[in-house]
Amino acid sequence: MIITESGKISDELYVIGPAAIPVYLLDGPVPVLFDGGFTALAQLYETAIREILGSRKPEYLFLTHSHFDHIGAVSHFKQAWPDLKIGGSLRCREILSKPNAIQLIKDLNLEGTKNLKKMGISPLHEHPFESFDLDILIQPGEKTALSPQLTLTGLHTPGHTRDFISYWIPEKKILIASEAVACYQNDGSVQTEFLIDFDAYLDSLKIIKTLEPKILCAGHHAVFTGEDALRHISASVNAANEYLAMTEGFLNKGKGDIDRTVSSVKALEWDGRPWPKQPESAYILNTRQRVKTIWARMNQHSGETS
Numbered sequence: 001m002i003i004t005e006s007g008k009i010s011d012e013l014y015v016i017g018p019a020a021i022p023v024y025l026l027d028g029p030v031p032v033l034f035d036g037g038f039t040a041l042a043q044l045y046e047t048a049i050r051e052i053l054g055s056r057k058p059e060y061l062f063l064t065h066s067h068f069d070h071i072g073a074v075s076h077f078k079q080a081w082p083d084l085k086i087g088g089s090l091r092c093r094e095i096l097s098k099p100n101a102i103q104l105i106k107d108l109n110l111e112g113t114k115n116l117k118k119m120g121i122s123p124l125h126e127h128p129f130e131s132f133d134l135d136i137l138i139q140p141g142e143k144t145a146l147s148p149q150l151t152l153t154g155l156h157t158p159g160h161t162r163d164f165i166s167y168w169i170p171e172k173k174i175l176i177a178s179e180a181v182a183c184y185q186n187d188g189s190v191q192t193e194f195l196i197d198f199d200a201y202l203d204s205l206k207i208i209k210t211l212e213p214k215i216l217c218a219g220h221h222a223v224f225t226g227e228d229a230l231r232h233i234s235a236s237v238n239a240a241n242e243y244l245a246m247t248e249g250f251l252n253k254g255k256g257d258i259d260r261t262v263s264s265v266k267a268l269e270w271d272g273r274p275w276p277k278q279p280e281s282a283y284i285l286n287t288r289q290r291v292k293t294i295w296a297r298m299n300q301h302s303g304e305t306s
């Protein structure tokens with residue numbers, strides 16, 4: 001099944017907030033959150049989490065990566081639940097201490113707030129993003145016991161970003177892959193999510209495929225279960241390869257003109273896509289990064305053969 005609505009996914013797993021910018025909640029003796037969404041949606045997430053947990057509290061919040069739309073509400077959660085332990089990678093911690101990165105995360109969350117307002121979503125938490133520190137550093141491959149019956153393993157799955165960690169709950173075959181897999185768009189298309197390293201992204205997908213998840217939680221818009229989980233992993237590989245071929249074509253034609261290639265890709269991919277979609281400046285930032293990654297890869301490969 002492909003689930004594009006928020007709410008209950010299985011006995012213990014929930015999509016919290018709009019499915020486009022979700023926080024995942026794994027309920028159980030030790031309730032766990034994954035990712036921190038938009039700053040503007042902080043109150044919406046908090047209310048929905050309290051509705052499910054009642055007087056209980058989330059104990060952990062694990063972060064996949066430090067992009068603005070995955071960590072926006074974390075400092076609000078920390079205020080709401082002061083004992084909440086935040087986990088992420090060492091690189092994620094490093095990014096969260098850089099003034100330039102914090103400013104960019106603030107700016108993009110502000111733009112996200114404007115888009116949510118246009119869409120009529122309320123209540124909106126109109127405060128700037130605030131940075132925070134991690135309580136737990138996740139070592140790839142290391143198992144954390146969530147309860148006597150449940151463990152969690154962080155997997156280093158780079159390619160989208162360098163700080164990326166996916167979370168695997170083997171007893172339930174749940175994988176919080178976020179943007180280590182492609183994003184399912186609300187027009188049915190699939191957006192590849194490699195940014196900084198195309199080949200590492202495909203290698204990460206190979207690791208994800210071997211796990212054979214029964215529930216696959218993507219970064220935005222959809223959760224995949226059963227056969228659709230496996231199908232989406234294959235679709236993510238195909239989307240990455242198709243994107244590579246398309247962009248190499250534009251770059252060859254434009255003799256490496258990055259700006260022209262970004263415009264050509266955007267016209268094909270983003271312009272006609274219906275809202276809610278990734279805000280324009282975040283989309284352009286990501287597309288520019290993908291195009292630059294492919295251009296560097298083309299030059300490296302031509303260097304290898306000459």
Ligand SMILES: [Zn+2]
Nearest residue numbers: 065067160179
């Ligand atoms: Zn991201």
